[in-house]
Amino acid sequence: MSNSTPRKTVDLALQGGGAHGALTWGVLDRLLADPRIHISSVSGTSAGAMNAVVVADGLERGGREGARDALTAFWKTVSDAARFSPIQRTLWDRLTHRFSMDHSPGYLFFEQLTRQFSPYELNPMNINPLRDLVAAQVDFDRVNHCSKLKVFVTATNVRTGRGRIFTQPELTVDSVMASACLPFLFQAVEINGEAYWDGGYIGNPALYPLVEDTATRDLIIVQINPLIREELPKTGRAIINRLNEITFNASLIKELRAIELLHQLIEAEQLESERYRDIFVHLIHAHEELKDLDASSKLNAEWDYLTHLRDRGRAWADAFLERHFDDLGLRSSFDLKSLFTDTFAPPDLEHEDSDNHRDHPRKEAKS
Numbered sequence: 001m002s003n004s005t006p007r008k009t010v011d012l013a014l015q016g017g018g019a020h021g022a023l024t025w026g027v028l029d030r031l032l033a034d035p036r037i038h039i040s041s042v043s044g045t046s047a048g049a050m051n052a053v054v055v056a057d058g059l060e061r062g063g064r065e066g067a068r069d070a071l072t073a074f075w076k077t078v079s080d081a082a083r084f085s086p087i088q089r090t091l092w093d094r095l096t097h098r099f100s101m102d103h104s105p106g107y108l109f110f111e112q113l114t115r116q117f118s119p120y121e122l123n124p125m126n127i128n129p130l131r132d133l134v135a136a137q138v139d140f141d142r143v144n145h146c147s148k149l150k151v152f153v154t155a156t157n158v159r160t161g162r163g164r165i166f167t168q169p170e171l172t173v174d175s176v177m178a179s180a181c182l183p184f185l186f187q188a189v190e191i192n193g194e195a196y197w198d199g200g201y202i203g204n205p206a207l208y209p210l211v212e213d214t215a216t217r218d219l220i221i222v223q224i225n226p227l228i229r230e231e232l233p234k235t236g237r238a239i240i241n242r243l244n245e246i247t248f249n250a251s252l253i254k255e256l257r258a259i260e261l262l263h264q265l266i267e268a269e270q271l272e273s274e275r276y277r278d279i280f281v282h283l284i285h286a287h288e289e290l291k292d293l294d295a296s297s298k299l300n301a302e303w304d305y306l307t308h309l310r311d312r313g314r315a316w317a318d319a320f321l322e323r324h325f326d327d328l329g330l331r332s333s334f335d336l337k338s339l340f341t342d343t344f345a346p347p348d349l350e351h352e353d354s355d356n357h358r359d360h361p362r363k364e365a366k367s
Contacts, residue, residue: 008328009038009216010282013205016046016180016198016248017224018298019078022306024051024222025071026313027284032064034321040215041150043206045199048222049153049179050074050134053171057138060146074137075306081133082301086110089300099305101296102237111237114184126187128177135173144169152209154199155179158188163202165209200248207255211279218328220320222313223285225249230291241295253339256281260336282327283334284320286312 012031014024028051031037044052051071058070086106093100101107113122143151146168153166155178166175178189178196188195199205210219225245233242259279297305324333 005036006329007036007038008218008325009040010218010220010328011041011210011213011216012039012043013207013210013219013221013252014042014044014048014051015204015222015224015252016044016048016200018047019301019306020224020293020298020309021047021051022075022309023224023313023316024048025075025306026310026315027222027317028055028071028313029068029310030314030317030321032068036325037321039149041152041210041213043152043154043203043210044179045154045203045205046180048205049176049199052151052153053134053138053140053143053176056143056146056149056151057140059148060142061139070137075310076303077133077137079301079303079306081129085301087299089302099297099300099302099308100294101299102294104296107296107299119183119185119187123187128186130180131173131177134176138173138176140172143171150213152206153179154203154206155181155189155196156199156202158183158195158197161202163199163206164194164196165203165206167209201251203251203255204248205252207252207259211259218280218282220282220284221252221334223283224290226290226293227253237295244295256336257339260339280328280330280332281334281336282320282324282332284316286316286319 010031012028014021017023024047031039032055039055042052042055044050054070054074055067058067060066062069087101087104087110088106089099089101090103090105093103119126151167151171153171153175155164155166155175156162157164164178166172166179172191174189174191177186178191179199181187181189181197183197188197190196204225207219207221225248227249229242229245233239259281262279327333
């Protein structure tokens, strides 16, 4: 990085989405490889939470390259662990290069089984290989002592229905597994007498911890769950999948609307100060590419698929930096006003209308 190139500090919000979290792996890998970008804080849910703690562990152990290596090692271990899973693609899907599990006998059987029986009935011993994998891959002592990155992990309190944000120095494998606890697949994770489910129900991911970060005003959301689907779902599976997408995006949209209302208040009342901080919002995603990812492929952990998603994520981040690096610290590159209409269409990174961007004079953030 030359002396004339500014260094931009950002916060990241990472969605959950099973194996689709490898898209976020690619985004993180690209951002970590760019010395112009400094990541101050990360808020993650489910797979986003796993990516976040892996990055913190790697940063503490070996800096940016250590974090990139840690992400690669984590996702390779996930893939290796899934090689003997009964949920595999059919021969036809392999021949036609489809990564969907919709026709997998193992997936179809498992899907029906989990609709009929709870994880307490199917897995009374509460065996969770994913928990063991995360515990083996992530040193939570390093994560909790990491001074280079603040991590926030969201889970949903089953009893109260409210979100719980776990952060250093109290991050554990249980808090990460609570964030990833889909109630039809896993028993609720108990922490200090409270039971938790997947954080996506209440914050996918939670944005308010990042809004309060005074180190930066730039919030980048890595979107891996499609906001819109133009095709009307008509099968039982498609309807359930779309309901899950809507549910897991609802909390994110609600928080983004709150940020836009705060912006309108600040602008109308001229309240810009350290007490009332306006936020610059950015989105890394590719709407058209998200639509072709079947929900069942979230359970596909084949290495070829995960690296395919990683490469897609890297391309998303590369396109974002090419188009919007100069926006960081100056303006939002995502039009929050579109969230107030019923005809919302996510911005395409290749055809985004720069006239929609909010433009504010630069204001130096606290270091």
